[in-house]
Amino acid sequence: MHDAILQWNAIALDLVRRDYTFSDDAGRDESDADPPRTALLPEQPGSPRSARALAMVHLAMYDAWRAYEPPLGHAYLDTPPPPARSSPAAAVAGAAATVLRALYRHSSRHLDIQATHWQLILIAGGEAPAAVAAGFDFGARIGEAMVSARAGDLASAADVVAMRPTGPGTHRPDPFAPEQGLHGEKWGRVPPFGFDDLAPLAARFIPPLDAPGIGAFLTRPEWPGELEEARRFGGAVGTPGLLRTPEQATIGIFWAYDGARNIGTAPRLYNQCLRSVSIASALTTAQNAVLFAAANMAMADAAIATWAEKFRFHVARPAIAVREAVPGFGPGNGCAPRTFAPGELPLPIPADEPAEIAAWLATQPLRPTTVGAGYSGDPEWKPLGAPQTNARCVFHRTPNSPSYPSAHAAFGAACFGVAYEFLRSVGPGGADPDHLTFDFVSDEFDGRAIDPDGSVRVRHCRQLTLAQAIHENALSRIYLGLHWRMDAVEGVRLGCDVIKTLLAEGRGPASALQGARRSAKAGMTMPARSRDAFGGSATMIRRIAGRRER
Secondary structure, eight states, rough: OOOHHHOOOOOOHHHHHHHHHOOOEEEEETTTEEEEEEEOOOOOOOHHHHHHHHHHHHHHHHHHTTTTTTOOOOOOSOOOOOTTTOOOHHHHHHHHHHHHHHOGGHHHHHHHHHHHHHHHHHHHHHTHHHHHHHHHHHHHHHHHHHHEEEHSSSSSGGOOEEEOOOOBOOOOOOOOOTTTBBBBTTTSSSOOOOOOSSHHOOOOOOSSSSSSSSSSGSSSSSSHHHHHHHHHHHOOOOOOOOOHHHHHHHHHHTTTOOOOOTTBBBHHHHHHHHHHHHHTTOOOOOHHHHHHHHHHHHHHHHHHHHHHHHHHBBBHHHHHHHHHHHTTTTTTSSSOHHHTTSSHHHHHHHOHHHHHHHHTTTTTOOSSSSSSSOOOOOOOOOOOOOTTTTSTOOOOOOOOOOSSHHHHHHHHHHHHHHHHHHHHHHOTTTOOOOOOEEEEEEEESSSSSSSSOBBBOOOEEEEEEHHHHHHHHHHHHHHSOOOHHHHHHHHHHHHHHHHHHHHHHOOOGGGSSSSHHHHHHHTTTOOOOOSSTTHHHHHHHHHHHHHHOO
């Protein structure tokens, strides 16, 4: 029998991909562009919304399966007992399909086909049609409860808005896409899934800044090195002094998933990796229910925490800061200092002979103002950029949100850190998380993806450990020229901090992990959910949302 969690995880991930796949009726025509193209209009735009969607789906599936196997851990939403003689695999499908239909309305017909196909598979496998129907209906009620619980979470108010001009060192429009908006400015106000408040995370955050923008970090000894690293490892091909190796370029593209056509966003990437981890670990359906729900809950909360910090500090991306790290370039950076001392070029010009004028013009300044004068910046610098896979002739793009911290780094640390904690909690006989390896083929290198230069990228498979996945994923953004090292460091730390908070709170699937069970045995009170079936969690979410709006 097929694994219901893996089956509906695959369907959910395909919807994320389809959300970033255009056809004649699924986008805004840009026929006057060069080359002509269609602009995507996804229903769940950006990584934060994708992470929220996948968390909702997997928490609903977890509750549906847990209703039949209570030892999995605490329920996320309060759920009634399942009907007698009903199918748990059908309940998972009902929960997932209901949530996905609410989030991806353009794909409702596709979801109906998938739901019918899954029910027929169960019946062909020997389950009674009545049991399948009863299970699907029960799961649909759980899915409806999940949609209701998140209905007031402010997510709809956190999409792309117009870019506001800001001062030196602060995030501004990508010079290679000046029309881009500002994504997720209010996302930090969305209530988390695994705990009530971001304040404890924010209090533990370690900012290198004391004001919006790069601010005081410009005067710290670490800054010149980070600036030079971004310039020389993240620059486009042809950058003077480029140090990035072919392996590092591959890592940058491999982990990208920057909303590219037919690929989608980063949370899809990490779920694909989790599928490989599950297969390599030979996990059961019950174990997959815990792993995928806990990991996606962690990634959704990592997105909320990361975007809250991004718009707390508004740090410029390298595409702005490297180009403006030279006197005279950028707002508030003053004028370039004079290059000739007064009197160094004599006037009047000795113009009696052409040779004298030529000699006067050949005089070189002793203090050039730009590259080569001891500055690491370059006003003509271009990042390698977020790969615009499957879109030809689009290069050097930077995501439309502030740099610090790195969401990729936070997502990876949260996802693979949860996988590590989960595999440890499985205990003797389970996979060893310290030595587990899994194979993964990124959609950026699947042998079909088209590079912006028009070539088809060669298929590439990487064998990874959980530690290597966190490491490569975090540094990949430096190799693309999209982030500073401080972004990677704080992103990883923030993702790890999210895991610690989830384990301490122990909500839903987090309670099934070893750390949460230890906390419970030590006397920690588990947070109360609703007193009434299906209703109370929605009330809790709305209460938090209302508090943040005020």
